[in-house]
Amino acid sequence: METVVKAYAKINLTLDLTAVLPNKYHGIFTVMQSVGLYDNVTIKTGREGLTLSCSEKYIPCDDRNTAFKAARLFYEKAGIIPECEISIKKVIPSGAGLAGGSADAAAVLKGLNNIYPGALSYKDIMEIALSVGADVPFCYVGGTRLCQNIGEILSFLPPLSAHVLIVKPYERVSTKDAYARFDSAENITHPDNDSFLFYAAQGDYKEAVKYASNMFETLSDVKSGKEIKDTMNENGAWFSSMSGSGSAYFGLFDSEEAARKCAGVLRSKAESVFVCRTKTKGVE
Numbered sequence: 001m002e003t004v005v006k007a008y009a010k011i012n013l014t015l016d017l018t019a020v021l022p023n024k025y026h027g028i029f030t031v032m033q034s035v036g037l038y039d040n041v042t043i044k045t046g047r048e049g050l051t052l053s054c055s056e057k058y059i060p061c062d063d064r065n066t067a068f069k070a071a072r073l074f075y076e077k078a079g080i081i082p083e084c085e086i087s088i089k090k091v092i093p094s095g096a097g098l099a100g101g102s103a104d105a106a107a108v109l110k111g112l113n114n115i116y117p118g119a120l121s122y123k124d125i126m127e128i129a130l131s132v133g134a135d136v137p138f139c140y141v142g143g144t145r146l147c148q149n150i151g152e153i154l155s156f157l158p159p160l161s162a163h164v165l166i167v168k169p170y171e172r173v174s175t176k177d178a179y180a181r182f183d184s185a186e187n188i189t190h191p192d193n194d195s196f197l198f199y200a201a202q203g204d205y206k207e208a209v210k211y212a213s214n215m216f217e218t219l220s221d222v223k224s225g226k227e228i229k230d231t232m233n234e235n236g237a238w239f240s241s242m243s244g245s246g247s248a249y250f251g252l253f254d255s256e257e258a259a260r261k262c263a264g265v266l267r268s269k270a271e272s273v274f275v276c277r278t279k280t281k282g283v284e
Contacts, residue, residue: 001044001045001046001115002042002043002045003034003042003043003114003115003154003180004040004041004042004043004111005041005042005043005107005108005110005111005114005257005283005284006038006039006040006041006107006119006283006284007038007039007040007088007092007103007104007106007107007139007283007284008034008035008036008037008038008103008139008142008279008281008283008284009031009034009035009037009098009099009103009166010032010034010035010099010102010103010135010138010139010142010242010244011032011033011035011098011164011166011243011245012030012031012032012033012097012214012241012244013030013031013033013200013205013208013209013239013241014029014030014031014191014193014196014208014209014211014212014213014214014241015029015136015213015215015216015244016028016029016030016165016193016213016215018190019181019217021149021150023183025134025149025150026150026179026182027148027149028147028149028150028151029145029146029148029193030060030146030147030148030151030181031087031144031145031146031196031200032135032138032144032145032147032159033143033211033278034064034139034143034144034165034278034279034280034281034282035140035164035250035276035277035278035279036164036271036276036277036278036279037091037092037098037166037274038091038092038103038197039088039089039090039091039092039100039103039104039107040088040091041067041086041087041088041089041091041104041107041111042086042087042088042089042109043084043085043086043108043111043112043114043115043121044084044085044087045083045084045085046083046144046154047083047084047085048081048082048083049082049083050068050071050072050075050082050083050084051084051085051086052068052085052086052087052088053056053085053086053087053088054087054088054090055088055089055090056090056094058090060093061126064096065101065104065170066101066102066104066105066132066133066136067086067088067101067104067105067107067108068086069105069110069132069249070105070106070108070109070129070136071084071086071130072113072130073131073132074108074109074112074113074120074124074125075126076111077120077124077128078116078119080116080119083116084112086142088104089102092125093134093168093248094172095172095173095174095241095247095273096172096173096243096244096246096247096248097173097175097216097245097246097247097248098166098244098248099120099138099244100135101133101138101154102131102132102133102135102136102138102139102172102246103135103283104131105132105133105136105139105178106129106137106139106140106282106283107139107283108134109125109128109129109140109283110140110282110283110284112114112274113125116274118188123165125140126140126152129152130150130152133140134150134151134152135151136150137151137154138151138154138282139282139283140158140282140283141154141158141281141282142279142280142281142282142283143156143157143200143279143281143282144157144158144159144160144278144280145157145279146154146179146200147196150224150278154163157200157201157203158200158201158202158203159203159278159280160203160205160252160278161277161278162205162252162253162278163252163253163254163255163256163258163259163271163275163276163277164250164251164252164253164259164275164276164277164278165232165237165247165250165251165253165259165262165263165274165275166194166243166249166273166275166276167228167232167248167249167250167251167263167266167270167272167273168247168248168270168271168272168273169222169224169225169228169249169270169271170224170232170238170244170246170253170270170271171223171224171247172189172247173198173216173220173222173245173246173247174245175244175245178216178220178245178246179245180208181193181197181219181221182215182216182219189213189218189227190215191211191212191213191215192211193211193221195208195210195211196208196209196211196212198242199211205239205252206238206239209238209251209252212239212241213245214242214244216242216244216245216246217241217242217246220242220246220247222242222246222247223247224269224270225242225246225247225249227269228240228249228266228269228270229241229251231262231265231266231269232249232251232266233251233256233263235265236253236254236255236258236259236261236262237253237258237262238252238253238254239251239252240252256275259275260275263275
């Protein structure tokens with residue numbers, strides 16, 4: 001049997017690091033949004049064993065890969081002998097804060113769940129998702145969600161409808177280094193999470209983003225970030241921000257025409273540029 005799953009990227013409309021939890025992880029308050037930029041994940045079953053291949057040669061294809069790990073854990077929890085070949089066609093940039101690896105893992109879980117219906121419960125799948133990576137549960141369900149604790153507490157929010165311009169600078173960001181910069185920083189100003197959530201809960205995102213901030217962006221060393229944001233804001237974006245720990249930036253636009261016009265301005269200044277729409281679902 002063969003199935004192909006679209007693994008959609010995410011952006012963060014706001015992102016606050018709220019505390020260091022007893023397990024030493026950072027507690028977060030973030031609103032994640034699925035967008036129509038995706039990797040293609042193909043799963044073939046019928047041949048004993050578990051293998052993974054990827055279009056990008058620098059990406060590991062063993063247990064260091066979240067998609068591989070998700071498949072291994074699915075088979076272990078379901079008590080099924082592994083029998084699948086996974087192939088990932090990458091489009092989502094790596095080191096960009098867009099959850100490409102997490103989306104691929106979520107796509108594997110979705111695909112295997114389709115192939116083996118009833119083998120695992122939704123609770124089982126979400127437990128595997130969290131064990132693989134903090135963003136994987138969101139990538140599985142998708143849409144517009146408030147994500148808290150380490151990312152596994154997901155609360156539904158009214159859907160956001162917008163055209164999205166995503167710009168990946170030439171720089172890459174290590175998530176580990178981004179957290180280290182936060183931990184060593186002093187006098188950090190946190191976003192107004194309560195006001196953001198008040199308006200987001202009403203679906204008024206243009207008002208909500210007035211209270212948004214990305215803690216990683218405030219400490220970012222991505223030198224081209226300011227120019228990218230300024231260009232977006234000058235060309236019709238009603239909000240722009242860094243996504244996750246970076247290095248990608250995004251802008252939200254009312255019209256596709258404005259988003260594509262801005263993309264044309266920025267294309268020569270970045271590694272990759274994408275225009276897509278927000279989505280109401282995760283992997284599919």
